Amino acid sequence: MAITLARFEKHPSAQNDKLETRLVGKKVVIVDDSARQRGALRALFESLGLVCVGEAANGLECLSVVKRTQPHLVSLDVLMPVMHGVESLGYLRDDGYSGMIIFVSELSRFEALSDVRIKGHQADAIFSKSDTRDSFFAVLNELFLSEEYAKESMRSDDQGPA
Numbered sequence: 001m002a003i004t005l006a007r008f009e010k011h012p013s014a015q016n017d018k019l020e021t022r023l024v025g026k027k028v029v030i031v032d033d034s035a036r037q038r039g040a041l042r043a044l045f046e047s048l049g050l051v052c053v054g055e056a057a058n059g060l061e062c063l064s065v066v067k068r069t070q071p072h073l074v075s076l077d078v079l080m081p082v083m084h085g086v087e088s089l090g091y092l093r094d095d096g097y098s099g100m101i102i103f104v105s106e107l108s109r110f111e112a113l114s115d116v117r118i119k120g121h122q123a124d125a126i127f128s129k130s131d132t133r134d135s136f137f138a139v140l141n142e143l144f145l146s147e148e149y150a151k152e153s154m155r156s157d158d159q160g161p162a
Contacts, residue, residue: 022144023137024049027071031055031062031088032104033080037129041075041104048137059083063091071099073140076123078105089123100124100143 028050030041035057042052050073054065059076060083066074074092076085083091089101103126125139 021049021137022141026050026073026144027053027069028073028075029054029056029062029065029069029071030075031057031059031065031080031085032075032077033057034077037077044133044136045075047133048140059085059088059091062088063095066092066097067095072144073100073102075102075104078103100140100147102127102140104129 026049028045030038030045030052032038032041038055038057042055045052053069053071056062056065058080062074062076062083074097076088078085085103085105092101101123103123105126106129124143127136127139
């Protein structure tokens with residue numbers, strides 16, 4: 001199962017197994033140096049209801065694709081030429097990107113996690129390329145549900161007492 005590093009508190013009903021999907025129509029950018037892997041990830045994400053709006057073969061390409069497409073989710077490989085995923089994550093956050101960022105890597109989750117912690121950046125989840133479709137669905141659905149819940153809470157807090 002994926003390691004989840006959510007930025008938000010869990011929605012109170014997040015434990016319900018019958019949740020409707022929050023993934024349909026969400027835009028994703030896939031970043032991986034392997035064209036074959038990008039194709040496999042595209043098929044996976046589209047099977048979950050996401051819409052692939054761009055692909056990049058390295059972290060440097062990723063920065064312009066994300067700026068141009070403004071996706072809800074960026075899927076980053078960790079090890080890539082030109083600019084690796086952890087460095088890309090830092091640049092995306094520094095540029096103000098506030099969407100979800102996940103790592104999908106062939107590295108063991110613990111290797112990827114330690115690299116992320118060393119660099120001081122935070123991804124929303126780390127997946128192994130061998131994780132199942134159900135793992136991706138469960139974690140991503142929960143992340144988007146948590147994000148919606150956090151936004152709703154912020155809106156109700158901004159309205160103040162009635």
